[in-house]
Amino acid sequence: AQTVTQSQPEMSVQEAETVTLSCTYDTSESDYYLFWYKQPPSRQMILVIRQEAYKQQNATENRFSVNFQKAAKSFSLKISDSQLGDAAMYFCAYRSAIRADKLIFGTGTRLQVFP
Amino acid sequence: ETGVTQTPRHLVMGMTNKKSLKCEQHLGHNAMYWYKQSAKKPLELMFVYNFKEQTENNSVPSRFSPECPNSSHLFLHLHTLQPEDSALYLCASSQESLVLNSPLHFGNGTRLTVT
Numbered sequence: 001a002q003t004v005t006q007s008q009p010e011m012s013v014q015e016a017e018t019v020t021l022s023c024t025y026d027t028s029e030s031d032y033y034l035f036w037y038k039q040p041p042s043r044q045m046i047l048v049i050r051q052e053a054y055k056q057q058n059a060t061e062n063r064f065s066v067n068f069q070k071a072a073k074s075f076s077l078k079i080s081d082s083q084l085g086d087a088a089m090y091f092c093a094y095r096s097a098i099r100a101d102k103l104i105f106g107t108g109t110r111l112q113v114f115p
Numbered sequence: 116e117t118g119v120t121q122t123p124r125h126l127v128m129g130m131t132n133k134k135s136l137k138c139e140q141h142l143g144h145n146a147m148y149w150y151k152q153s154a155k156k157p158l159e160l161m162f163v164y165n166f167k168e169q170t171e172n173n174s175v176p177s178r179f180s181p182e183c184p185n186s187s188h189l190f191l192h193l194h195t196l197q198p199e200d201s202a203l204y205l206c207a208s209s210q211e212s213l214v215l216n217s218p219l220h221f222g223n224g225t226r227l228t229v230t
Contacts, residue, residue: 004157033215043203045221052216091158101146101171101212103219105158 002027004094006106013082014114020067021077021109023092031097034068034075039108040088048090051075079111087113118142121206121222129230130196136225138189138206146212147189148219149181152203164189165212196229203227 003026013019025034036048051059051068058066063083067076079086092106119140128134140147149161163171164183178200180192189206203224210217 031215035218037221043205043224043226045205045207045219047218047220050216050218095215097215100215101163101165102160103158107155107157 002029002094002096002104004092004104004106006090006092006109008109009107010110010112012112012114013079013086015082015084017082018078018080019082019111021079021090021092021111023075023077023106025073025075025092025094027073027094027096029096029098033095034066035093035095035103036064036066036075036077037091037093037105038086038088039091040085045091049077082113084113084115087111118220119206119208119222121204121225123225124223125226125228127228127230128193128196130198132196133192133194135193136191136204136206136227138191138222140187140189140206140208140220142208142220144208144210144220145186146209146217147183147186148207148209148212149189149191150205150207152205152224158205162191163212170212193227196227198229201227201229 005024032053034051037045049061063080089108091108094104122137146165151159161175162181182190205224206222207219209219
């Protein structure tokens with residue numbers, strides 16, 4: 001069974017600095033998608049970025065980028081120029097082509113941003 | 116107005132009560148999901164509906180009963196719950212449940228407390 005591991009329960013960063021959140025996953029499949037979701041205090045999970053396993057180029061969305069290492073099964077999220085509004089829980093998630101209706105989440109990393 | 120709306124936002128119920136959670140999506144999606152979010156645990160998929168048909172029941176106890184009358188509405192009927200069922204219940208929708216790159220859009224959740 002696939003698993004997603006986020007080894008950092010909490011992280012902190014100074015405003016305007018850069019922070020990287022780690023995520024590893026375990027799978028024997030070759031076709032899948034990876035996602036990062038953000039959950040602010042409003043509780044709504046918001047999609048931050050997604051990466052297709054077949055694409056070697058790392059996805060980028062404004063200040064958010066990923067470092068996707070398929071062989072190492074690693075999918076880290078880099079937040080550049082951190083802002084106070086980035087403070088939230090961040091969840092890494094895996095979705096396979098075989099069971100596309102089942103999004104598997106990690107336990108999350110709480111990110112604090114200090115002014 | 117958010118794309119996925121959940122009501123109520125908070126719910127406190129006794130173990131003998133019967134209550135229902137409601138979810139409505141305004142995104143024209145065809146798949147809807149119920150997730151359970153407990154502290155320090157990964158989100159747990161409970162139910163999936165694709166074009167109003169239930170396609171996943173992730174070994175959920177029968178005290179949770181889903182209903183999907185149409186592609187825009189999803190209910191979770193609750194009866195004789197246990198204190199360990201206290202959690203945040205998140206509803207989500209996507210274009211279709213088996214489209215790999217179709218992201219999930221989440222509501223703000225219902226915080227359920229069982230006393």
